[in-house]
Amino acid sequence: xANDTTAPRPFDVQTVEFLIGLMGKHELTEISLQEGDxxxxxxxxGVPVMVAAPAAPPSYSAPAPAAPPxVAAPAAPxxxxxxxKSEMVGTYYARPKPxxxxxxxxxxxxxxxxxxxxxxxxxxxNEIKAECAGTVVEICVNDKDPVDFGMVLFRVDxx
Amino acid sequence: MFxxxxxxxxxxxxxxxxxxxxxxxxxxxxVYSEADRGAPYLKLADKAICIGTGxxxxxxxxxQRIIAAAEMANADAIHPGYGFLSENAHFAEVCRAxxxxxxxxxxxxxxxxxxxxxxxxxxxxAKVPIxxxxxxxxxxxxxxxxxxxxxxxxxxxxxxxxxxxxxMRIARNDVSLVSGYSQxxxxxxxxxxxxxxxxxxxxxxxxxxxxxxxADKHGNAVHLYERDCSLQRRHQKLVExxxxxxxxxxxxxxxxxxxxxxVKAVNYYSAGTVEFLLDKENNFYFIEVNARIQVEHPVTExxxxxxxxxxxxxIAAGEKLRFKQDEIVxxxxxxxxxxxxxxxxNDFRPSPGTITKWHPPGGPGVRLDSHVVTGYRVxxxxxSMVAKLLVHQPTRTEALAVMRRAxxxxxxxxxxxxxxxxxxxxxxxxxxxxxxxxxxxxRVLLPSFSKGK
Numbered sequence: 001x002a003n004d005t006t007a008p009r010p011f012d013v014q015t016v017e018f019l020i021g022l023m024g025k026h027e028l029t030e031i032s033l034q035e036g037d038x039x040x041x042x043x044x045x046g047v048p049v050m051v052a053a054p055a056a057p058p059s060y061s062a063p064a065p066a067a068p069p070x071v072a073a074p075a076a077p078x079x080x081x082x083x084x085k086s087e088m089v090g091t092y093y094a095r096p097k098p099x100x101x102x103x104x105x106x107x108x109x110x111x112x113x114x115x116x117x118x119x120x121x122x123x124x125x126n127e128i129k130a131e132c133a134g135t136v137v138e139i140c141v142n143d144k145d146p147v148d149f150g151m152v153l154f155r156v157d158x159x
Numbered sequence: 160m161f162x163x164x165x166x167x168x169x170x171x172x173x174x175x176x177x178x179x180x181x182x183x184x185x186x187x188x189x190v191y192s193e194a195d196r197g198a199p200y201l202k203l204a205d206k207a208i209c210i211g212t213g214x215x216x217x218x219x220x221x222x223q224r225i226i227a228a229a230e231m232a233n234a235d236a237i238h239p240g241y242g243f244l245s246e247n248a249h250f251a252e253v254c255r256a257x258x259x260x261x262x263x264x265x266x267x268x269x270x271x272x273x274x275x276x277x278x279x280x281x282x283x284x285a286k287v288p289i290x291x292x293x294x295x296x297x298x299x300x301x302x303x304x305x306x307x308x309x310x311x312x313x314x315x316x317x318x319x320x321x322x323x324x325x326x327m328r329i330a331r332n333d334v335s336l337v338s339g340y341s342q343x344x345x346x347x348x349x350x351x352x353x354x355x356x357x358x359x360x361x362x363x364x365x366x367x368x369x370x371x372x373x374a375d376k377h378g379n380a381v382h383l384y385e386r387d388c389s390l391q392r393r394h395q396k397l398v399e400x401x402x403x404x405x406x407x408x409x410x411x412x413x414x415x416x417x418x419x420x421x422v423k424a425v426n427y428y429s430a431g432t433v434e435f436l437l438d439k440e441n442n443f444y445f446i447e448v449n450a451r452i453q454v455e456h457p458v459t460e461x462x463x464x465x466x467x468x469x470x471x472x473x474i475a476a477g478e479k480l481r482f483k484q485d486e487i488v489x490x491x492x493x494x495x496x497x498x499x500x501x502x503x504x505n506d507f508r509p510s511p512g513t514i515t516k517w518h519p520p521g522g523p524g525v526r527l528d529s530h531v532v533t534g535y536r537v538x539x540x541x542x543s544m545v546a547k548l549l550v551h552q553p554t555r556t557e558a559l560a561v562m563r564r565a566x567x568x569x570x571x572x573x574x575x576x577x578x579x580x581x582x583x584x585x586x587x588x589x590x591x592x593x594x595x596x597x598x599x600x601x602r603v604l605l606p607s608f609s610k611g612k
Contacts, residue, residue: 089210089227121227122257146231148209149224150193 016042037079081137081155084130086147090121094143102143108136110156119147134158160476161185161236161260165229166204168240169219171547172452174200174530176238179468188232190225192218194538200530206232213540219243222250229259236260236475238468242542245451246273262475264450268427272448282445285424287417290436290444292359303340304333306358312336315361316343320351329361364596365436367391368403368443370418371459373470374428375480382415383463384489386432386455390584392507392600397577398584399455400494401462404555404593410441419484421445430456430471436597454497454547457528461493461551492555494562496584498529498546500537502575503608511539515573520565524551524558537574545576555593559585583608 019031019042032041086092094102094117104116110130118125134156141153163186166176173189177200180187188206191198194213201207208228211218218224220243229237237254239245239261248269254261263269271277282289291310296319297303307314313331316339328343330336340356348354366389374380387403388396402411418433432449456467465487474480501507517533529546531537537545548565552558566582587604589595 089208089224089231091231121223122230148228148231149211149218150209 016040079157082132082134082158083152084116084132084154084156086119086149086151086153088119088121088126088128089148090119090126090146092141092143092145092147092153093118093120093125094139094141104136104139104154106136106139110134110136116154128153130156132156132158161234161472163188163205163232163234164236164238164262164472165190165225165232165234165259166240167219167225167229167237168243168245169195169198169541170200171528171530171544172240172454174203175528176240176468177203179466179472182466183469183472185472188228188234190219190228192540194218194540198530199532199535208232213538215243215540222247222253225250226253226257226259229254230257234259236262236472238262238471239451241451241453246449248273260475262429262471264427264429264431268422268425269450271425272427272450275447278445278447281425282421285417285420287421287445288443290359290362290446293357296355296357297340300337300340303336303358307333307336310358310360313361313363315359316340316356317359318343318347318351318353319355319357320347320353362436362438362444364598365438366403366595367396367434367597368406368414368437369432369434369449370415371456371467372418372422372427372431372433373465373467373474373480374422374431375474376428376477377479378423378426379480380419380423380427381480381482381484381487382419383459383465383467383487385411385414386458388455389595389597390590390600391597392605396455396497397600398494398496398581398590399458400492400555400558401458402489402492406437407441410437410443414443417443417445421448429474430467454544455495457526457547457549458493458495461526461549462489462491463487464490491551491553492558493549493551494555494558495547495549496562496566496581497544497577498548498569498581499543499577500545500574501543501577503577503580504575507577508575509539509543510575511537511543512574513537514545514571516570518568518570519546520548520568522561522565522568524561525549525565526551545571545574548581559591580608 023031023044030043111133112131114130115127116130117128119128136154137157138155141147164180166173166187166189177187177189187204188208189201189204190208190210191201192211192213208231210224210228211221237259244250246269248266251261251263251269252266271281279289293306313329316328316330328339330339343356344354347356366387368385368387370385371383372380373383384401385403386399386401388399390398414435421433422431430452432453434446435443436446437443452467452471460467500510502510513536514531514533517531519527526549527546531545550558550561550565552561563585566578569578584590
């Protein structure tokens, strides 16, 4: 149970050693594991091969919101963000003009009619509006990247 | 020659064009909709670009997105495949205006042959026979009788404002023509607010014979002989073959020469097919031009040994045709079965879903054109064709035997397919004897097929 302080925590040294053993035994290059909002990825070096992680060993309790262990990769927040996806095929422009500031910055608050970028197709620049409200958490594309339909442009925290 | 081509289509024809590009050493990009995301053939291109959601109107028919994808991929030409935008003259025009070559015919030719009336005028100009019809609207029963006696019964009374099979009625003699004529007028007035009618000769149980042509940008045009596509259900072809069985050599020559005359008259270039109906006396009548590469093109590739998609690319790049008419031979017999994800035992209900086992046939003389692999999920948004199974042999008898063997080897699990229907077709005497017409499947085969189930 979560309150049992003697039970091993999800990503403690024992778990890490167990995972390293698994990797050696099955000749895996990489293991990625996620439990709640805790995530760990171990990579051997060389080309990583994605392996679907088996369920965490059954003896572990539900994760306490503890500080991430030293070996773990930075925990990616599993919180649900709204993704603004491209509905066009073309080139993404972060700035209205090359010498101007970008339309949005991380941390900026968006309203539905905020201009967030331009996408150029067939020499025509289309202004793209946020069509949602919230705070910009991540900008997922770089200035002048080609984008196609459905590509994630921004992640927004709607709260 | 092009550096990079964008394939603006999906499924088996996209794979076909990707292969042709690779054969010519040309880089290739392909578009896909969200319904086709993850399809295995996409990985065979150098670049795959998502252009919209499943419905074709939001993806494969979106001109702007396709052009944008071509620019993104730095493509200097677009191959439209068949269906979708392949016969859209406006799309061809936009491509070329953006300095991207459209691998297909010139817009002007597309517009001419795409319009029913213009196509008829074209046929007249090229001295190609068309289905005899009363020129213009009939003004009296006397006119109607005169026409019917001229062309011979039976005739079809058609509403000018009708279309798609509506407002048509057959008359087999003077008496039924007179009564049918006034009835048709009344019905047309009620249904289409226009009581004008005209007459056309009615062809009973015709055969569908089409001619493959290739033409370059330098005025050269050749035919690659004919295909018989008489086996159809609801105007969808099921089986195609070349040569057409039991076709007198003189008729073959005339039909093929007519096709070349017709496309030359409109300054056509690229691949195309001229379609005809053949009556019981072996008279042929032009019906339409398909200004694109067709589904059944491999049938012609097998008997002539010419790769039509590669030739389309060469023609579009400005090369001259590399063969003269007398160098093109029709060797042996080739037959194609279109395999659809449909259940023939349940009124051809579509059978989308995941294919858990896909073991296609192989061996000498067998060709399979398909984008499907084990584990492939057939999306519900598009036509249901999953494979084209072809055979090529020195004689038709051997081709029939090889097709029976190939159909028997073909194992598909997870979805229903029309393989059982094809097995029935290849065991039907009329087809084996080459005595079928466009009404055969619906009139004879399907009624007995469902009885047997």
